[in-house]
Amino acid sequence: MRFVDEAWINVYAGKGGDGCSSFRREKYIPRGGPDGGDGGRGGHVILVADVHVQTLLDFTGRPVHKAEKGRPGSSKNQSGRMGQDLRIPVPVGTMVYSESGELIVDLATAEEEFVIAEGGKGGRGNARFATATHQSPREITPGIEGEEFRVHLELKLIADVGLLGLPNAGKSTFLSRVSSAHPKIADYPFTTLSPQLGIAELDIFRRIVLADVPGLIEGAADGVGLGIGFLKHLERTRVMLHLLDPHDRDLDQLLMDHSVIRGEVSSHSKELANRPTITVINKSDLMLEEELDQLRSGLEDRLEAPVFVISGVTGQGIREVLEKLWVLLNPPEES
Incomplete structure (x- = not known):
């Protein structure tokens, strides 16, 4: 449809x-x-x-x-x-x-x-x-x-978490892994052509609604690519999940990928850019552990924030990310 x-x-x-x-x-x-x-x-x-x-x-x-x-x-x-x-x-x-x-x-x-x-x-x-x-x-x-x-x-779709990333960052694979959503998945850019919603059930009492939109590319704010027109569907979200594809990328290239997305989101909405954001290195199944550790450590130093490592294919690290999302969405009340 x-x-x-x-x-x-x-x-x-x-x-x-x-x-x-x-x-x-x-x-x-x-x-x-x-x-x-x-x-x-x-x-x-x-x-x-x-x-x-x-x-x-x-x-x-x-x-x-x-x-x-x-x-x-x-x-x-x-x-x-x-x-x-x-x-x-x-x-x-x-x-x-x-x-x-x-x-x-x-x-x-x-x-x-x-x-x-x-x-x-x-x-x-x-x-x-x-x-x-x-x-x-x-x-x-x-x-x-x-x-x-x-x-x-x-x-404007209603979701708790918005998925960000360049085309082929693995957002659709992540969404299908954590929910019953069945987005189109393939090894070429712009597989996701329209927004998708999925519900991740941590247990019988805790659910997180996630929204995936077409991947952004540099110049999206000026109409390049597909994603910028759908960013409005992330405006109701409370937390952003930013996925990075480390395959054939060094630290500087990953930082550039991260900067491109942040820049395009900021061009669309300063408020959206200031939402709490979790940065995730995806596709760990394609990398050596030593390489991932170096990328993770480097990103954390440069971004001054925790970085998670997952595999949307095998499910490695996903539970930890979902638990972190839940905490951000439901912060403990101050006594």
Whole structure:
């Protein structure tokens, strides 16, 4: 399924039903009073955050969404039926903007609902206009038009941890190792073409949601490659996991790889660049232990931070990384 994270839609709430002009007509009551009922309210348009919807793809060929009109009133003071509300499922994490770019609502919680367009009020029937001095009114009011808007939907995935790295850093392999996600994995750049989510279960009580986006390359902030357009999906994360590929790389080259990613993330968002970050040397199964120790020690000295060594293929070191992520996500409360 193609991943789409932006869409424009037009929403039209239902028009209210017209009021009814009617008079009571029964045997032996030849001059009954007014009994026209009110029209029903028009249907609302409601956006619903649905965990089963993963993309905005359905909206690309379906830009118009209309709720049902309210029914007119009828005789015997019967009100018209309300128009049926139109409930539109959207992915959790969908942000809704007006045409002017103002944020209307952020649907960040599962099953959260928001009335994006209200149905019009039903018109009043002639029974509403009867008074002591005006006992046979014929006037009614028509139903009011429902609200209509053109809105921009933008999806930002919700995850605890964001995976960073150059193409082929092994992010997809890592995600598939720690979760039940099945991203496309191959030995060529840009295997990941759209964001992927996975859930790592440390035990029955602890779960971490991870987001993988297409790998970044130098110049990504200027539109080179694939990843920069998807960095917004990491904006809701609280911790970054930066994977480095040591294969055929010396210390200076690894530091350059690290610097490229940090620079592109910073160009996108200073706030995102300042998130807590764990640096990980991946693909330890392809390296000699002595080489890995030298790279790890050198990186720790230059970055002034701990560096972890793992293999996404064999699983070596992954448990330690997950435990560290959990601590960063759930820091102990200060006494």
